[in-house]
Amino acid sequence: xxxxxxxxxxxxxxxxxxxxxxxxxxxxxxxxxxxxxxxxxxxxxxxxxxxxxxxxxxxxxxxxxxxxxxxxxxxxxxxxxxxxxxxxxxxxxxxxxxxxxxxxxxxxxxxxxxxxxxxxxxxxxxxxxxxxxxxxxxxxxxxxxxxxxxxxxxxxxxxxxxxxxxxxxxxxxxxxxxxxxxxxxxxxxxxxxxxxxxxxxxxxxxxxxxxxxxxxxxxxxxxxxxxxxxxxxxxxxxxxxxxxxxxxxxxxxxxxxxxxxxxxxxxxxxxxxxxxxxxxxxxxxxxxxxxxxxxxxxxxxxxxxxxxxxxxxxxxxxxxxxxxxxxxxxxxxxxxxxxxxxxxxxxxxxxxxxxxxxxxxxxxxxxxxxxxxxxxxxxxxxxxxxxxxxxxxxxxxxxxxxxxxxxxxxxxxxxxxxxxxxxxxxxxxxxxxxx
Amino acid sequence: xxxxxxxxxxxxxxxxxxxxxxxxxxxxxxxxxxxxxxxxxxxxxxxxxxxxxxxxxxxxxxxxxxxxxxxxxxxxxxxxxxxxxxxxxxxxxxxxxxxxxxxxxxxxxxxxxxxxxxxxxxxxxxxxxxxxxxxxxxxxxxxxxxxxxxxxxxxxxxxxxxxxxxxxxxxxxxxxxxxxxxxxxxxxxxxxxxxxxxxxxxxxxxxxxxxxxxxxxxxxxxxxxxxxxxxxxxxxxxxxxxxxxxxxxxxxxxxxxxxxxxxxxxxxxxxxxxxxxxxxxxxxxxxxxxxxxxxxxxxxxxxxxxxxxxxxxxxxxxxxxxxxxxxxxxxxxxxxxxxxxxxxxxxxxxxxxxxxxxxxxxxxxxxxxxxxxxxxxxxxxxxxxxxxxxxxxxxxxxxxxxxxxxxxxxxxxxxxxxxxxxxxxxxxxxxxxxxxxxxxxxxxxxxxxxxxxxxxxxxxxxxxxxxxxxxxxxxxxxxxxxxxxxxxxxxxxxxx
Numbered sequence: 001x002x003x004x005x006x007x008x009x010x011x012x013x014x015x016x017x018x019x020x021x022x023x024x025x026x027x028x029x030x031x032x033x034x035x036x037x038x039x040x041x042x043x044x045x046x047x048x049x050x051x052x053x054x055x056x057x058x059x060x061x062x063x064x065x066x067x068x069x070x071x072x073x074x075x076x077x078x079x080x081x082x083x084x085x086x087x088x089x090x091x092x093x094x095x096x097x098x099x100x101x102x103x104x105x106x107x108x109x110x111x112x113x114x115x116x117x118x119x120x121x122x123x124x125x126x127x128x129x130x131x132x133x134x135x136x137x138x139x140x141x142x143x144x145x146x147x148x149x150x151x152x153x154x155x156x157x158x159x160x161x162x163x164x165x166x167x168x169x170x171x172x173x174x175x176x177x178x179x180x181x182x183x184x185x186x187x188x189x190x191x192x193x194x195x196x197x198x199x200x201x202x203x204x205x206x207x208x209x210x211x212x213x214x215x216x217x218x219x220x221x222x223x224x225x226x227x228x229x230x231x232x233x234x235x236x237x238x239x240x241x242x243x244x245x246x247x248x249x250x251x252x253x254x255x256x257x258x259x260x261x262x263x264x265x266x267x268x269x270x271x272x273x274x275x276x277x278x279x280x281x282x283x284x285x286x287x288x289x290x291x292x293x294x295x296x297x298x299x300x301x302x303x304x305x306x307x308x309x310x311x312x313x314x315x316x317x318x319x320x321x322x323x324x325x326x327x328x329x330x331x332x333x334x335x336x337x338x339x340x341x342x343x344x345x346x347x348x349x350x351x352x353x354x355x356x357x358x359x360x361x362x363x364x365x366x367x368x369x370x371x372x373x374x375x376x377x378x379x380x381x382x383x384x385x386x387x388x389x390x391x392x393x394x395x396x397x398x399x400x401x402x403x404x405x406x407x408x409x410x411x412x413x414x415x416x417x418x419x420x421x422x423x424x425x426x427x428x429x430x431x432x433x434x435x
Numbered sequence: 436x437x438x439x440x441x442x443x444x445x446x447x448x449x450x451x452x453x454x455x456x457x458x459x460x461x462x463x464x465x466x467x468x469x470x471x472x473x474x475x476x477x478x479x480x481x482x483x484x485x486x487x488x489x490x491x492x493x494x495x496x497x498x499x500x501x502x503x504x505x506x507x508x509x510x511x512x513x514x515x516x517x518x519x520x521x522x523x524x525x526x527x528x529x530x531x532x533x534x535x536x537x538x539x540x541x542x543x544x545x546x547x548x549x550x551x552x553x554x555x556x557x558x559x560x561x562x563x564x565x566x567x568x569x570x571x572x573x574x575x576x577x578x579x580x581x582x583x584x585x586x587x588x589x590x591x592x593x594x595x596x597x598x599x600x601x602x603x604x605x606x607x608x609x610x611x612x613x614x615x616x617x618x619x620x621x622x623x624x625x626x627x628x629x630x631x632x633x634x635x636x637x638x639x640x641x642x643x644x645x646x647x648x649x650x651x652x653x654x655x656x657x658x659x660x661x662x663x664x665x666x667x668x669x670x671x672x673x674x675x676x677x678x679x680x681x682x683x684x685x686x687x688x689x690x691x692x693x694x695x696x697x698x699x700x701x702x703x704x705x706x707x708x709x710x711x712x713x714x715x716x717x718x719x720x721x722x723x724x725x726x727x728x729x730x731x732x733x734x735x736x737x738x739x740x741x742x743x744x745x746x747x748x749x750x751x752x753x754x755x756x757x758x759x760x761x762x763x764x765x766x767x768x769x770x771x772x773x774x775x776x777x778x779x780x781x782x783x784x785x786x787x788x789x790x791x792x793x794x795x796x797x798x799x800x801x802x803x804x805x806x807x808x809x810x811x812x813x814x815x816x817x818x819x820x821x822x823x824x825x826x827x828x829x830x831x832x833x834x835x836x837x838x839x840x841x842x843x844x845x846x847x848x849x850x851x852x853x854x855x856x857x858x859x860x861x862x863x864x865x866x867x868x869x870x871x872x873x874x875x876x877x878x879x880x881x882x883x884x885x886x887x888x889x890x891x892x893x894x895x896x897x898x899x900x901x902x903x904x905x906x907x908x909x910x911x912x913x914x915x916x917x918x919x920x921x922x923x924x925x926x927x928x929x930x931x
Contacts, residue, residue: 003791005716005791005874006794006798008802015877016877017801022804028801031821043784044785044788046787049528055785056532057537058552059537060535061537061552062550065536066541068536076544079540081466085493085496087534089501091530093509093511094504094512095507095721096525096721098508101721103848103853103854104910104913105905106513106908108507109505112506113721119452119453120488124488130925136770137769166766166769170766173764173765174585177592178624237483239477239483240480262538263541263545263550263553263771263775264769265770284722287918287923288924289914289915291913292913293911296910301922301924307615308615311627314618318579318581319615320580321723323721325724327721331496334453334491334499334500335496336463337457338457338485338490339490344466347469351469357474372481390546393549417467424471
C-alpha cells in the first residue's frame, strides 16, 4: 500500500539514505536491540477513503442519536442546539491544526480567542478570573478541590450529596491518593467541621434542583473553608450566578455551550475563581500585554504555576487540554449574546415545567421534589425506569436517565430548546399508554 | 500623524474585542418561541437581571473569528517541526467521519441497546492499541497524555497497595523527562527522584542501580527519550526495576518513532500511554482536545480507569458493554473519554493498516536523520549518533556570536516556519528540538534546512537581524514580564 499521508517516494527515500550515508532504513534503528524488533502487527487491512466512510457509517447506524426522534437524556451532557457558525469556525485548519501557543507571534488567533473565552466565562458566572479550560466538568471540580486544599492547607473535602455520582467518582480518583478525605453531607446540614477545606455544591444538582447557595455559602465561610460551586452555564441566562453568592471557585461542564453531545467528549471544564486565588489556579492562563513596538498582543502567562517549569511542584500536571472546545464555546457565546442566553434559559425552564405539569397528571407518576428546578427533574414512575425506557425506545423516543439507585423507579428527565411542545406531549401520551 | 501610523492604528483597532464591538440590539442567531404555556417563575431573589455578553451580527462574528484564525501558524498552513509534539498532517476524512450524526450526536448515557455501534468502535480500538503496543488491556478514558500519566501512576500505586507493599513511595524520573512526568507522579502522591543521563544521553545505569531500593514504586521513561534517542539498555533497565519490586511506566509521546518496529510490552514496560493527537494524527486543536489511552500488561489490567468496553455475546449475537475493571482506580472524566478523538484515531488506523503504520516510523526516522545530517556542521548535535524521529540541536556555537536559541526560533518564523521546541530537554544547552514527521516532503525539509543555514550565516554577518526577529509576524516579541507582573486576564469596561 502507498500511504496517502507519506509523500516520500522510493526515489526520495534512496536519495535521503544516500545523503545520510546508510544503505537501509533499518540501519537507523540500530539502537533497538535486534531480539526485540517486531514488525508483525495483526490489524485489519487498510481501507480506502470511501471504504472507511462506509465502515463508520455502518457503526453509526447501530446507534440511536439525539436528533433521531425526541430525546430526554441530560445528566451532565445536554442536547442543546449547535449553531452552524460554531462548526464552521472550529473546522478552520488554522485553529484546528495549530498547537499550544508556545510562539505567541504566530499564535495570536488562538491566544486572543482564549482571552475572550476567559472574559466571557468570568462574566457568565460573575467571577473575577477564568483559565482557558480543563478536560471536562468533573475534572474541573476535582482540580478545584485540590486547589482548595492547597489554599487552606486542610485535607478534608465535603460535598453536598446531590452531587453527580460520576463527578464524585472523579473527585475521589484525584484526591484520595494525596491523602485527602472526601465525605458527603446532606444539604440540610447546620455546621461544617473546622478542618474542612471546602464544600462542594452542585446547583442545579444532579437531580436538576437548585441548592440554597445563600445559606450554604454563609455556613462555609464561617469555618474558613471555601465554597466551590459546579453549575450549568445555560442556567446562567436566568438564575443568579454563583459569583453573587461569594463562591470562591466556580466550575462547570462547558459542553452545553455549542458542543455536540458526542458520546461524552471532547467537552471542556470551565474553571473560575476569585482573583486572590489566581496563583493557585491550575491550567493555562492567557494575558494581554504589548509587543516590542507597543502593539497589543496576548501571551500564555503566570506559567510558573505549571508543570513545564515547576515540575513536581506545579499546581496541576495538565498540559494539552481542550483548546478547540474553548474556541467553540467562545464562538457560541458571541453568537447567542446577552439576549440569546436569556431566551435559551427561559425556553428550557418553561418547557421543563410544562412537561412536569402534564406528567404528574398521569396516574402513578409524580415528581420527586417540590424544589425549584431548571431544565431537569426526577419523575417517580410506577415501573422501573429501564423497563419504561425500553418501551419508549421501541416507539422512537429516548427517555430520561434511570436513577433507580438514587430514587426508586426514578427517571431523570431533561428538556431543552430541542424538545418541542409536540415532543413533550408525545412523551406524556406515550407514558400514559405504558402499563 | 503619519500615514503609516494611521494604518497601524487601523490594524490595531481591528483587534478590538467582542465586548468593544457590541452594539445593543444586534443579534447573530434566533431561537424558537417558548412554545408552551408560560409557567410560574421561581422567586425573584433567585433570578438574574442581566448577563454581560456581547451583541453582534452573525457576519461580525464570522469575520472576527476568521480574521483571528489568519493570525495563526498551523500544520495546514506551515511546516511545524515542534519537537515531541508530532505535528503531522491531520487527515480531513477523520474529521468528517467523527461528525457523522450517529457518532457526533450520540448521548453518552444512551442505553447500551442504543449505542452498540459506538461501543463496538471503542472495543475494536482497544484491541488495535493492545496489538500495537504489545499490552494486554487498554482504557480509552484518559483525555490527554498528562491525564493518562496520572492514571497510570495511580494503577502502580493501587498494585503496590493491593500487595500490602506500603513503603513504595519513590518514583524515578530521568532528568531529560517532560515536566508532566514529575508533576503527574507528585499528583499521584509519590516522591520524585531524578536520574541523571550519561554522556551518550542514556540513563546512567550505575547510578540507577544505586537508586533502587525497597522504597521504589517505579520508573517513568520516555522511549525514544526526549533527546530523540533510543535507550539501548532499555530491557536491562526494566530488569533492574522489576528486580527491585518496581514497575515501569512508558511515556508514549514519541511512539511515532517505533510504530511497527518494536512492541513496548516485550521491552518490559508494565504500563504506558499513547498520545492519539501525536502518533495517531488527531488534530492538536490549538492545545487539545487530545486523548491518552492507557495500555497495561497483565499485572495492572484490573486497575485501569473506568470504563472499558467488553464483548459479552448474547445468544451468539455480538453485544458490547461498558464495565468497570474489578479494582479500577476509578473514573478520570464524567463519561468515557474524548470519543470524538478516539473515532479519528480509529479511522487513521483503519486507513493505514499494519504496513502503513510501519511506514510512518520509517519515514519519520529517515526525515529526522536527514535534517541532522545536513545541519550538524553548523549546529551542534549533543549526541553524535543516529537519532530517531526527532533531533535535538544546540545553538551553543551561535550563542558565542551573541545569538540565542530563542532568537533563531523567532527568525525561523520570518522564514515561514514554526519554531522547533525550545530549551527542552533541560539538559541540553540552547536546545532546538526538531521533529519533521513523516508527512513532509523532501522539498519542504530542504527549504527548512536552507532557512536554518541562512540564519546561521546571519548570526555571523548580521547577528542583530536575528536577535531582533521576528519582523513579518502580526506582532513582534511580546512583553511576557509585563503580562506576568500586571495580569490582565479579561476585558474590563473602560470606566472600571
